[in-house]
Amino acid sequence: MRNFKRNTDEAVLNLTPIMNLFVALIPFLIVSSAFIRLGGVDVQAPSAASGVQTPNSLKKDSELRLSFEVQEYKVIVTGYDQNYDQEISGVKAEFPIAELSRLVAYVDGLSQKQYKIGPSLFHASPETKFENAISVLNAMRSSQHVKEIVMAAGVVE
Amino acid sequence: MRIARPKVLQSQSSIATAMTPFLDVLTGLLIFLIVTFSPEEATIEVDPKLNLPQSSHTLKGVPHLKVELGQEQVRVNGEVVQGLQLSTASTDTWDLLRKILKDQKKDENAVLVIADKGVSYKFVDHTAALVAAAGFADIYFLTEMQFKEEGEKK
Numbered sequence: 001m002r003n004f005k006r007n008t009d010e011a012v013l014n015l016t017p018i019m020n021l022f023v024a025l026i027p028f029l030i031v032s033s034a035f036i037r038l039g040g041v042d043v044q045a046p047s048a049a050s051g052v053q054t055p056n057s058l059k060k061d062s063e064l065r066l067s068f069e070v071q072e073y074k075v076i077v078t079g080y081d082q083n084y085d086q087e088i089s090g091v092k093a094e095f096p097i098a099e100l101s102r103l104v105a106y107v108d109g110l111s112q113k114q115y116k117i118g119p120s121l122f123h124a125s126p127e128t129k130f131e132n133a134i135s136v137l138n139a140m141r142s143s144q145h146v147k148e149i150v151m152a153a154g155v156v157e
Numbered sequence: 158m159r160i161a162r163p164k165v166l167q168s169q170s171s172i173a174t175a176m177t178p179f180l181d182v183l184t185g186l187l188i189f190l191i192v193t194f195s196p197e198e199a200t201i202e203v204d205p206k207l208n209l210p211q212s213s214h215t216l217k218g219v220p221h222l223k224v225e226l227g228q229e230q231v232r233v234n235g236e237v238v239q240g241l242q243l244s245t246a247s248t249d250t251w252d253l254l255r256k257i258l259k260d261q262k263k264d265e266n267a268v269l270v271i272a273d274k275g276v277s278y279k280f281v282d283h284t285a286a287l288v289a290a291a292g293f294a295d296i297y298f299l300t301e302m303q304f305k306e307e308g309e310k311k
Contacts, residue, residue: 025190029194030190037193037301038302039216039299040214042216042217042298044296045285045288127278130210130274130278130281131210132278137298151296
């Protein structure tokens with residue numbers, strides 16, 4: 001019986017070190033963590049030289065260039081050749097800002113029609129709200145086939 | 158004495174048992190906090206008055222140069238660009254931002270643009286043009302993370 005009691009004494013764990021660790025780590029992590037998770041959308045800046053220029057990566061002949069023109073409440077997607085000189089017939093569509101999932105499906109559908117999509121051009125009209133522009137950029141990024149987005153910005157003197 | 162000793166043992170045992178759920182909670186909390194901890198994101202200081210737009214993509218990285226477009230003021234790395242008010246901005250006042258951007262070190266090719274979701278796109282467009290003119294190749298727009306709902310992708 002005495003031996004049994006001695007064993008019970010030894011089984012009690014010393015939790016002090018681990019509690020010290022928790023008490024130090026948890027406040028640190030709570031204070032330093034951002035509870036609003038931040039995300040982001042990345043685009044390539046327009047070329048520093050002004051005028052109609054396309055990035056160097058737009059030189060392969062077989063790629064379809066898509067232009068996403070954001071207006072106040074809609075997006076117009078147009079297909080162009082590699083120099084943005086000629087529209088590709090049959091590759092033009094409009095989508096309301098509220099139905100951007102259709103835009104993603106459309107772009108993915110183009111890829112299934114044997115089109116290889118190259119870098120895409122993004123432009124928004126001045127009256128567009130930034131929120132809507134980001135929604136369109138987010139939809140473009142959601143498509144597996146839009147690899148690069150080049151931003152077409154206004155010309156600064 | 159012989160009667161008192163078992164009582165002490167019993168109370169020690171009950172204290173140890175009560176710690177278990179507490180430690181479970183703490184362990185769970187600790188794991189959650191470690192997994193969600195992002196030291197890079199924690200370095201981004203956003204003006205609490207700014208309402209960020211939402212997107213479902215993560216930031217590729219956090220560039221050192223941050224340009225903040227509020228409803229009125231423009232900040233570069235937290236410092237207000239004096240004299241530049243968005244509502245009354247002209248070529249001369251935008252020049253103030255252009256000079257600041259040109260003076261920045263080009264260690265990185267990217268700029269983080271933090272803009273309020275209500276800002277007119279023309280200001281973002283102008284900022285992007287100045288960023289490009291200053292020699293930066295990439296622009297990251299900061300957003301709030303919007304978690305995808307199931308089936309949304311289709």
